[in-house]
Amino acid sequence: xxxxxxxxxxxxxxxxxxxxxxxxxxxxxxxxxxxxxxxxxxxxxxxxxxxxxxxxxxxxxxxxxxxxxxxxxxxxxxxxxxxxxxxxxxxxxxxxxxxxxxxxxxxxxxxxxxxxxxxxxxxxxxxxxxxxxxxxxxxxxxxxxxxxxxxxxxxxxxxxxxxxxxxxxxxxxxxxxxxxxxxxxxxxxxxxxxxxxxxxxxxxxxxxxxxxxxxxxxxxxxxxxxxxxxxxxxxxxxxxxxxxxxxxxxxxxxxxxxxxxxxxxxxxxxxxxxxxxxxxxxxxxxxxxxxxxxxxxxxxxxxxxxxxxxxxxxxxxxxxxxxxxxxxxxxxxxxxxxxxxxxxxxxx
Numbered sequence: 001x002x003x004x005x006x007x008x009x010x011x012x013x014x015x016x017x018x019x020x021x022x023x024x025x026x027x028x029x030x031x032x033x034x035x036x037x038x039x040x041x042x043x044x045x046x047x048x049x050x051x052x053x054x055x056x057x058x059x060x061x062x063x064x065x066x067x068x069x070x071x072x073x074x075x076x077x078x079x080x081x082x083x084x085x086x087x088x089x090x091x092x093x094x095x096x097x098x099x100x101x102x103x104x105x106x107x108x109x110x111x112x113x114x115x116x117x118x119x120x121x122x123x124x125x126x127x128x129x130x131x132x133x134x135x136x137x138x139x140x141x142x143x144x145x146x147x148x149x150x151x152x153x154x155x156x157x158x159x160x161x162x163x164x165x166x167x168x169x170x171x172x173x174x175x176x177x178x179x180x181x182x183x184x185x186x187x188x189x190x191x192x193x194x195x196x197x198x199x200x201x202x203x204x205x206x207x208x209x210x211x212x213x214x215x216x217x218x219x220x221x222x223x224x225x226x227x228x229x230x231x232x233x234x235x236x237x238x239x240x241x242x243x244x245x246x247x248x249x250x251x252x253x254x255x256x257x258x259x260x261x262x263x264x265x266x267x268x269x270x271x272x273x274x275x276x277x278x279x280x281x282x283x284x285x286x287x288x289x290x291x292x293x294x295x296x297x298x299x300x301x302x303x304x305x306x307x308x309x310x311x312x313x314x315x316x317x318x319x320x321x322x323x324x325x326x327x328x329x330x331x332x333x334x335x336x337x338x339x340x341x342x343x344x345x346x347x348x
Contacts, residue, residue: 005031008258009039013218019211022255029251036254036286043261044288048332049339050320051133052098053291054089055303056081060106062137063172066202068233068304069106075235077302080110081295083119089294090123090130092316097336100131102156102291107137116143117150124151131338133195138179141186148190155187156195158226161202162216163209170202184220193341195224195264200252201244202230210252214259223341224289225256225263228270231306246275250285257286264289264341273310279323280330289339290327292319 004021005028008014014022022028057080060069069076081089090101101123105111116136123132133154134147144155159180161167167177187194198213199205217225229244249271256265266289267282275281279290293300293311300312311319324334 002028002031004028005035005258008255009035012259012261016211019214019255020207023207023210023248023251026247026251029247029254032251032254032258033285036257037284039257039261040265040286040288046332047288047335047339048267048283048327049100049264049289050098050323050334050336051100051102051289051291052089052093052096052294052316053102053104054081054086054093055104055293055295055299056086057105057108057111058299058303059108059110060137061109062107062175064175065170065172065237066199066230066233068235068306070236073233073235076304079299079302080108081299083115083122085296086119087122087126089296089316090127093294094127094130096317096320098292098294099127099129099336099338100133100154101127101294102133102135104135104156111136113139113143113146117146120147120150120152129338131340135195138175138183141190144183144186144190144192148192152192154193154195154223156224156226157183157187158195158197158199159184159213159216159220160198161205161209162198162212166202166204166206166209169204181216184222188220188222193223194220195226196220196222197224197226197228199230199244200227200249201242203238203241205230214255217256217260221260223262223264224266225260226266226268227252227256228266228268229274231270231273231308233304233306243274246271246278246281250281253282253287254285262341264339266291269310270306273306273308280326283327283330283332288332290323290334292316292323294319
């Protein structure tokens with residue numbers, strides 16, 4: 001094995017110059033992917049955890065320059081699921097074996113703290129053996145504390161980019177890197193299992209930005225790290241920008257697996273959108289989570305963060321069956337239990 005890859009495997013860290021070499025050169029990829037796959041098998045075996053994704057609102061108050069759900073996009077078809085509709089998604093997911101529900105949406109003021117807490121409590125009361133993950137953006141510490149008290153177990157909030165200048169070029173002036181970091185540290189301190197992550201190949205991104213992302217994650221030590229290639233949306237200011245590449249996305253995924261052996265790393269829908277075998281390749285590069293969609297088929301195309309998103313026409317059972325076959329074809333095994341990362345850590 002190459003000395004650089006072997007050092008990362010053993011020490012879970014490299015110098016900035018060594019990381020730059022690994023990120024910018026494709027000559028290490030074969031060794032890197034092999035080491036990442038061996039590392040995930042040492043920690044998690046061949047298990048790939050399925051998380052039932054419910055995209056419950058496409059309304060968003062923010063104007064992030066890269067996102068199709070941005071408030072200024074007048075062409076977006078907006079929707080909100082009712083509490084009963086969300087529960088129907090959970091009912092179907094539970095029947096399919098899922099024991100984690102991920103409630104994801106834009107930053108929608110309609111869903112007040114009271115509404116979010118009511119939804120979380122209702123899910124936990126009906127399905128106490130399930131984990132509830134929220135992915136609803138930046139909220140106050142008090143709000144996060146209320147969701148935790150209501151029963152929320154996990155929270156996903158990508159930091160998007162750790163560099164303040166780069167962050168400012170991707171977001172409106174009322175958003176800041178420091179506020180995003182505040183949210184993530186509040187979530188950690190409140191006892192959530194925290195997920196963060198970044199886009200690969202976003203406009204203006206440099207290798208130095210990616211290294212800064214890795215250093216921030218070393219500080220935060222999240223339980224889940226979600227990365228994926230940046231994909232453009234036709235109704236955003238970045239519509240003519242170049243998208244992120246499969247090669248760099250897989251390389252960063254493998255680096256993350258070797259730096260964070262215990263992290264849950266999704267092989268994202270975005271990978272499958274830019275390449276027909278993208279999710280399988282993501283698993284082989286160290287990924288161990290996939291998120292089948294439980295949202296009603298009638299709304300799936302409306303949750304358009306980027307263009308040409310796959311799996312928008314499949315029923316929930318079809319979505320699970322398709323993903324399970326893909327997981328098995330890549331040499332892994334689909335698992336529907338909660339898969340708590342901290343439980344795995346305590347066993348090591």
